[in-house]
Every structure is written in structure tokens, then in C-alpha cells.
Amino acid sequence: MTHWFFSPHADDAALSCGGQIATRTRAGESCVIVTGMAGDPPPDLTVTPFIEELWERWQIGRGKAVTQARRAEDEQAAATLGATILFLDYPDAVYRSYYPDAQAIFGAPAFPDMIALFNALTNDLSNERKLPIRASDTVHLPLGIGGHVDHLIMGSLGAALKRLKSVVYYEDYPYSRDRTHDQFDTRAALQRPSAANSNSAPPRQYGSRR
Numbered sequence: 001m002t003h004w005f006f007s008p009h010a011d012d013a014a015l016s017c018g019g020q021i022a023t024r025t026r027a028g029e030s031c032v033i034v035t036g037m038a039g040d041p042p043p044d045l046t047v048t049p050f051i052e053e054l055w056e057r058w059q060i061g062r063g064k065a066v067t068q069a070r071r072a073e074d075e076q077a078a079a080t081l082g083a084t085i086l087f088l089d090y091p092d093a094v095y096r097s098y099y100p101d102a103q104a105i106f107g108a109p110a111f112p113d114m115i116a117l118f119n120a121l122t123n124d125l126s127n128e129r130k131l132p133i134r135a136s137d138t139v140h141l142p143l144g145i146g147g148h149v150d151h152l153i154m155g156s157l158g159a160a161l162k163r164l165k166s167v168v169y170y171e172d173y174p175y176s177r178d179r180t181h182d183q184f185d186t187r188a189a190l191q192r193p194s195a196a197n198s199n200s201a202p203p204r205q206y207g208s209r210r
């Protein structure tokens, strides 16, 4: 029986479930971290002032160097925790044109974006070569506390995992420092109108990497 920890970004599973993962792997259980939005920025990325500000704050380079460094950190964290790690190559919301600022990233997911990503991720979930999840395995998903669009989209995958015996949700750290599950209404966050939904950018289609 394997525990699959779905992590929107390179740090979410380690920060939110690190203790649990380490405890399980030390007891001989198998844990896999799947970091979903770990892809490089698209080649046609427009570097907005918001992206510049983030790169400046993170101090790990620019463009692909940032995503490479984050994947390397995530690999290191997984090795420390005794877990296997898999990366999916969807870009972080920061690099998807629907979300030009922090307010949009913590608003509701833009519909075309949500649909494109949900479809791509559910395709991955049904692709046994990519994600060999058995019916007896447990999948851990983020609750979406904090309302980051990537956490909300990944958290909504529970609907596509009904064949599994066990799907559980974890509180997203550090957001859960300020708000517990009881104080955060994920459903309302998904439906909140946001500037992102009035953005007329066409949906980006994500192919499934095999």
C-alpha cells in the first residue's frame, strides 16, 4: 500500500505533511510525493512586474533556473523524508497568464484554466504508467486552505479518485497557521468571482507527458 502525497508546488507536501511522511517511511511504508505545478515557465512567458518581484524575493535566479532550483530542493526534501518524488510539468499559477498578481493567485481559479488543468491531471491519474496508483492506495490532497488557486485545483481532484478506497486531505502549511480547516470554506473560495475570470486569455491546452 502506497501513500501518494499530491503537492501543488515544490515544498507543499514537505511543509504540510513532512512529519507524517517521515514517520510512515521509517515504519517501512511507501510514500510518493507528486509535485504537480513543477514545470518550467512557458517559453513565451511575459515577465510581469509581479514575476520580477517574486524572483527578486526568492533569490534563486530567473526563468528556468528558478524552477530547476525548486525541483532540486524538493528532491532533497523527499530524500530526507525517505519518499520517492515525481514531478508533473504544469507551470505554477505565477507563470499562467490568468493570474497577474497575488490577489488573482488567491482569488478563484479562472474557469478555462481550472478546466484545462483538472482535465490534464485527471488524465494523468488514469494513466497507470505515469501514476501507478492502485485502488488500495491512499491519496493525500491539499484542502486548499489559504485559497491559492493551484491548491484549490489540486484539491478538487478528489472527485476524480472515487475508485480509491481512501482519499484524505491535509491542511496546507503555512496557510493553516492562520486559518484552520473549520475557518476556511474551500467551496466558497472556488466560486468566488475574481478578476481572473474576466480575463479573456484563451485556455492553454496541456498535453499529457508519457
Ligand SMILES: [Zn+2]
Residues within 6 Å of the ligand: 008, 009, 012, 148, 151
Ligand atoms: Zn503551494
